[in-house]
Amino acid sequence: MLKKQTDGDLSSFIYLIKETNPSKSKLSCAIFMSTIMTIVGLFIPxxxxxxxxxxxxxxxxxxxxxxxxxxxxxxxxxxxxxxYLLNYVGQEVVANMRERLLAKFLHFPIAYFDNHQTGEMTSRIINDTAIVKNLISNHLTSFATGVISITGSIVILLIIDWKMTMIMLCTVPLSLCILLPLGKKMVQVSRGTQDETAQFSAKVTQVLSEIRLVKSSNAEPLEYQNGTKGIQNLFQLGVKEGKIQALTSPLISLIMMALLVVIIGYGGMRVSSGALSAGELVAFILYLIQIIMPMAQFSTFFTQLQKAKGATERIINALHSKEENHQSGTILNKATKPLIIKDLTFSYEENKLVLQQLNFTADGGKITAIVGPSGGGKTTLFSLLERYYRPSHGEIRLGDLSICSFSLSSWRSQIGYVSQESPLVSGTIRENICYGLQGKISEEELHHAAKLAYAHQFILQFPNGYETEVGERGIKLSGGQRQRIGIARALLRNPQILMLDEATSSLDSKSEIYVQKALKNLMNGRTTLVIAHRLSTVIDADKILFMENGKITGQGTHNELLASHDLYREFAVEQLQLSKNHPPESLYIEKTSPVL
Structure with a gap:
């Protein structure tokens, strides 16, 4: 378990590197080779x-x-x-960090994604880890060898001429007076740059992923203006960083060059007086160069170190965020028992209830429809059933057991979810239908699911069939085609619990017919919950729940609610009859066909 240190100090950076478990043999060998190189260099003067x-x-x-x-x-x-070895270790460290961050992000609860932008998380995985890798691969060796070179050179210089060496060492406090305050300023600038980079990445990711909305809204000038603000902020931070480097490097170089002139002048006097040989002066100058060069590299190293410490802080914060535990709990093999919702209350924000004291039972193998005005909490209820969030109060049970007693992976494997627009990932139709399933899926299983979803026929009309690329978010397919692929995916999972969230509301009449037929195949024998705004699609449900303002204000069959619930009757008059001039009795139905 990673020790929690989020103040961005050096110990956090070192501890994070240790946690990645880099190859100790390669790192030791790299340091050994650098030491040999430095020691050999010490004998040349x-x-x-x-x-x-x-x-x-x-x-x-x-x-x-x-x-x-x-x-x-x-x-x-x-x-x-x-x-080579340090680059290998650096790549090893960054690969390990990225693997851990990716695993962490994939296991974060939905609530984490509600509060963090995708671009920021992408920046953590790509940009921050690259900063750490750059420090290890390009600057760590120069720092280690620089320490050895400076230490060895000073020892030898004290032996050659201690007076000249003491003059040289007088510049150390002056150098520190320059480096330390500028280093603190660099920390602030580096953190600002990393934050701004993350925000800019998030903005660009959002805009490019919704480019059709941008274009249809003629919002290119607005998004360009918003984007240039981020670019200018990064530019200003980059200029500040450049100013600090412009002060650091020349000042250190000025001190070193002045020192070199003093040493040459003072050394020349000592040579002329016979206190120092010409060879000793040449050696002294060469050793001084071996001190000056690492000192110049140190300024770059400490600049990169400040950046890495800021990146470390963000990486550690991400690694310490709470994740979902997919394996803890009882393995659920069959979810055939009724779903019992008891005193269910939930809020996204404190003192702002979205669901209030819900109580109902969805019988196994039956269809339960949920209707009511928009914003009543219907989709939130589905999110709680998926265990994206935990209830503020109350519980959801499968039979006599709380659904939280089952392992998250086995519970979600029992659920098939079809939303208003079934999401697809970039890839082939085959990959989308088989998405998330472990093990090999046979052609017979794949085709059977596609046929039940009324997708097989249109898939074969593509030149590449099941290997057809769907494009980003399935953009190359029509809405009806995407829905049927989503239904085929659910059928292939063979879930015991089915949740349909306005699955046909955005389709044209022809596509809706196919999707309704596919949904009938999907609902057969499964515990089904349906969110619907159009009553015509759910009037035959075994039970209808009417939700408004986070409460269930009525439940029963269509006929029962029509007789007892005023607002439901109003909905029915508006949608099923379209006129209040017809007698209410004409809205009562006999159950003759399944929902949808």
Whole structure:
């Protein structure tokens, strides 16, 4: 379990990396190679010192050349291996983080998605993890080798000439006075950039996914204006970051160059006085360069570290959010018993009830219809049956057992849901019908479900048949075709509980006929709950519930409600007769056919 640390500190970053369990052998090998490369680099100035102090044609022989070549080759090979291994580890870490985040997002309850935009979650998986990977792959090695190089160089410089070394070390406090305040400012800018990037991603995702609405509403100028605001905000934050970098790098370089001039001038005086040899001065300058170069890299490293710490904070917050437990509970094999809703109350927001004290029973194998004005809580009731949310009060039982006692995966496997517009995923017709089912589905099973859904015939009319691509959200298919594929999907799951939410309301008359026939096949022998605004589609239901303002104000058969419920009678007059001049007795029916 990941320890909760959301303050964006370094310990959170280190702990998050540990949680991804990177390859310790590869990481150790990379650090070892970098250390070898750095140590070899520390001996080159000493070799140069001896070469300058004792230079002659006779001393510059083949062995000297070979030693130099071997040293440079060792540095190059060790550096290459180190870079490759660190990149491998970085990719390993980011892949693990993305897997964990993806698994987390897929198991979040619906309530989480109600409060978070899709683009923000996408940014967590892609952008934030990439920032962490960039730090590990491109900057961690330079920081580790820089520490070794600076430490080793200072030790050797103290041996060569401690006075000049102390002059050099006087610049350290000055450098820290520059880096620390600018680093704090960079943290603020980095967090703002990541937040703004997430919001911009969310906006772009929303606009592009609803591009037909944008175009049909002539809203391109509005969305362009909204989008450019996000772009400008990112631009301004990028400029601020550039200003900080523009201050950091030149100031550090100025300090280092001034130090180099001082060392050369002071060192030249010591050489002329005989206190220092020419070779020692050359070595001192080379070691100083080995200190200056890592110091310049440190400023970049700390900038990236601040970004990574901000990304870490967001990743940890996501990993700590509560998720659904799909496996805990009793395995449900058959949901044939009646659904009993007892004292069911629910609210999305505190003190704003959506459902109030619902009590009814949906008998097994029977059809229960739910009608009433829009906004009465009908779809919310379906969401509670799917266990997208937990009731504020009361419970839903299957027979004598609460539905919460069953594992979430086994409960949802018993439910077939067909909405007003059956959602499809980008892919083939086959993939959409088989969506979510584990194991291999035979051609006979697939075709049988499609035939019962009255989809088989139109599918075969496509050149690629069941391999036809449906496009994003099924845009290449008509509304009736999408509905029938959704019904085929439900049939293939063979659910015991069926929930229909205005499944035919948006269709033309011809498509509706096919979909109604398919729904009759689907409802046969199943516990069915139907949300409907048109009474003509549900007047034959075994039970009708009338919902208004989150309450059930009447229940019974069509004839019973017609006799006892004033608002239901008003609905019936408006929809079934279209005129109050006809006698109410003409609205009473004899049950002769199934619903829909």
């Amino acid at each position: 000493l070799f140069t010192k001896n070469l300058v102090d004792h230079f002659s044609i006779h001393s510059f022989n083949q062995n000297t050349v070979m030693i130099l070549v071997i040293a440079f080759l060792a540095q190059a090979i060790a550096g290459g291996f180190s870079i």
